[in-house]
Amino acid sequence: MDEDLITKAIAFLSDSNALVRLAAAGALRNLSASSDDDMINQLVQCDIMSGLVDLYAHYHEHWTPQQPDNLSLQSAEKDPHAHSFIHATHLLLNLCECSEEALDMFNKAGLIEKLLNCMDPTVFGFHIAQVVADCLLCVSENNVNVSHVLLPMADKILIMIARTPQSHTEGLFYLTLGGLLLNIGYCANIQTILKAISMNLETDHVCQTNQFVHSSQGGVGENMAAGAATNGLGSPLSLQELENMLAAQQLALEMLSNISSPEDGDWEECDESIDGFSDEENMDLSESQDASTNLPPEVDEGIKHFNLVDKVLKKIPYLEDSTCTALKNLRHGETILRRISCLRTRSLQCFQNLLSVLDTEDLGGPALLYTTWANLGALTFQQNCTDTTLLEAATGAMRAVMGKLNQSKSTELNRLSQNDLQIMFNAGLSCSVDSVRSNLARMVGSLGCLIVNINEAEALVKEPAFPVLKAIVDFLLQLSSQENQVWVMAEALDALIDMFSDDKTDHLAHNTHLVDRMKGLQPIFKEKFSPLQHQQKKKKLGDHRALVMTVRDNLASFTKYKENRVAKVNKFKS
Numbered sequence: 001m002d003e004d005l006i007t008k009a010i011a012f013l014s015d016s017n018a019l020v021r022l023a024a025a026g027a028l029r030n031l032s033a034s035s036d037d038d039m040i041n042q043l044v045q046c047d048i049m050s051g052l053v054d055l056y057a058h059y060h061e062h063w064t065p066q067q068p069d070n071l072s073l074q075s076a077e078k079d080p081h082a083h084s085f086i087h088a089t090h091l092l093l094n095l096c097e098c099s100e101e102a103l104d105m106f107n108k109a110g111l112i113e114k115l116l117n118c119m120d121p122t123v124f125g126f127h128i129a130q131v132v133a134d135c136l137l138c139v140s141e142n143n144v145n146v147s148h149v150l151l152p153m154a155d156k157i158l159i160m161i162a163r164t165p166q167s168h169t170e171g172l173f174y175l176t177l178g179g180l181l182l183n184i185g186y187c188a189n190i191q192t193i194l195k196a197i198s199m200n201l202e203t204d205h206v207c208q209t210n211q212f213v214h215s216s217q218g219g220v221g222e223n224m225a226a227g228a229a230t231n232g233l234g235s236p237l238s239l240q241e242l243e244n245m246l247a248a249q250q251l252a253l254e255m256l257s258n259i260s261s262p263e264d265g266d267w268e269e270c271d272e273s274i275d276g277f278s279d280e281e282n283m284d285l286s287e288s289q290d291a292s293t294n295l296p297p298e299v300d301e302g303i304k305h306f307n308l309v310d311k312v313l314k315k316i317p318y319l320e321d322s323t324c325t326a327l328k329n330l331r332h333g334e335t336i337l338r339r340i341s342c343l344r345t346r347s348l349q350c351f352q353n354l355l356s357v358l359d360t361e362d363l364g365g366p367a368l369l370y371t372t373w374a375n376l377g378a379l380t381f382q383q384n385c386t387d388t389t390l391l392e393a394a395t396g397a398m399r400a401v402m403g404k405l406n407q408s409k410s411t412e413l414n415r416l417s418q419n420d421l422q423i424m425f426n427a428g429l430s431c432s433v434d435s436v437r438s439n440l441a442r443m444v445g446s447l448g449c450l451i452v453n454i455n456e457a458e459a460l461v462k463e464p465a466f467p468v469l470k471a472i473v474d475f476l477l478q479l480s481s482q483e484n485q486v487w488v489m490a491e492a493l494d495a496l497i498d499m500f501s502d503d504k505t506d507h508l509a510h511n512t513h514l515v516d517r518m519k520g521l522q523p524i525f526k527e528k529f530s531p532l533q534h535q536q537k538k539k540k541l542g543d544h545r546a547l548v549m550t551v552r553d554n555l556a557s558f559t560k561y562k563e564n565r566v567a568k569v570n571k572f573k574s
Helices: 003-014 018-033 037-045 048-056 080-098 100-109 111-116 121-139 144-161 168-183 190-201 205-217 239-259 279-288 297-305 308-313 321-328 333-357 366-382 388-407 418-430 434-453 465-482 486-499 503-511 514-529 534-573
Strands: none
Touching: 003 018, 003 037, 003 048, 018 037, 018 048, 018 080, 037 048, 037 080, 037 100, 048 080, 048 100, 048 111, 080 100, 080 121, 100 111, 111 121, 111 144, 121 144, 121 168, 144 168, 144 190, 168 190, 168 239, 190 239, 190 297, 190 308, 205 239, 205 321, 205 333, 239 308, 239 333, 297 308, 308 333, 321 333, 333 388, 366 388, 366 418, 388 434, 418 434, 418 465, 434 465, 434 486, 434 503, 465 486, 465 503, 465 514, 486 514, 486 534, 503 514, 503 534, 514 534
């Protein structure tokens, strides 16, 4: 874009006329939101941060919007000063999210103080307070400067988070403050944040969306679609409330994912007290805790106490086709559909994280995990899902469930038949998403390992185990033979190596002609791997390099070892 035009627009941020500043801030906000990183960098190079600093100088310490509670409904021209602040803060968020240089200038200019002055919803209303909180949530991540300013205020922020929200607008704001505390490493009372997460996940998003569509079609109007629809907190479900509900639930899932991430090493300084539970509740929870959990006690107990696993799973269901069709005919319907799709993906990603840190019983037990796995399979492979992000998340969750069932050596999967798996196999072989094929290969391999683990050698070559195991072997070998990505092929081959590593699978290997088929794949794998030079291997394979190198090192030796074992089977049978 023309730099002169950008520079002129930035200059208008400092104009004495509030309407001019409003127009400039709005135009630049839209430009930053609809463009790529190159445009963000161009804006920063044109010194947009200085323009924003000049604009924020118009907001003295005691300024307030004219009608703080009606900002989202009124036209910007009625209070251009307030709406310029909103546009500018959205613009600031977009810049700092994509540009380290912009974030550094944010820190040096001391803009955090300007923002903090406007985060009180009782003075500025929830619209401005939410915009400020969103911006601070963005700039506070791994930002020591922001942490130094916010940590002395953390106890006061915690008090706000503990309030019972009277609307989804309030719930979103309090939850965003919780995310802010997590970003700055404040976890003295993680239970309060987990409670806020729980409260925001309680509302049935499908039911509320259905009611919103129904009331909108009934002529009530999108902006105040009330009628029978309520948001679960007692107030009418307007378009704004619906969007805030979905935004809050997405944020809650993202926060819970981060809290339960096994890679999060910042829990050592968490307060051991568990405020919000009675002594009796604390005792019961502590007694039920399994020592193998990877979470701190207060986090583990909070997840169980607030029944968060179940609440996460309830965010996976989608809308009926008729509701989706109706939404597409509403002015903001496409936005709602995108939010719900994103919500489902976040729920699957969150569930996958929870699977890695909770025990099988805390996840509902093997029977519930199997049902969840089957339901995810139906979602992924029977409904012709075309959302690649959702597919990746769903197969990733299925892979994690299978791994969990494998660890517990559950017998639930004995209920599976070859026909149950065939739909999954057919979809996997034709899927164009690399990560989905990889997840499916590892998941199917885990299923094979589980069936091998829970059966004796003789049972592996008889009904009902053999047809399923043969279908698994056929799928992994076919996937390997037609796979273009060497790392996905490595995933499938590694799954086979794991599955047949136990000597009790020798007869199974004989009956499925494993050795000859794997020997035929060795030159194919070598052909895909060999052209890559050393630096190319590191760059192209990335995180998959270790897996590919492991398969390269083990494939030939495993095939040779298994060949000798199967030869003894042949000799015995002859």
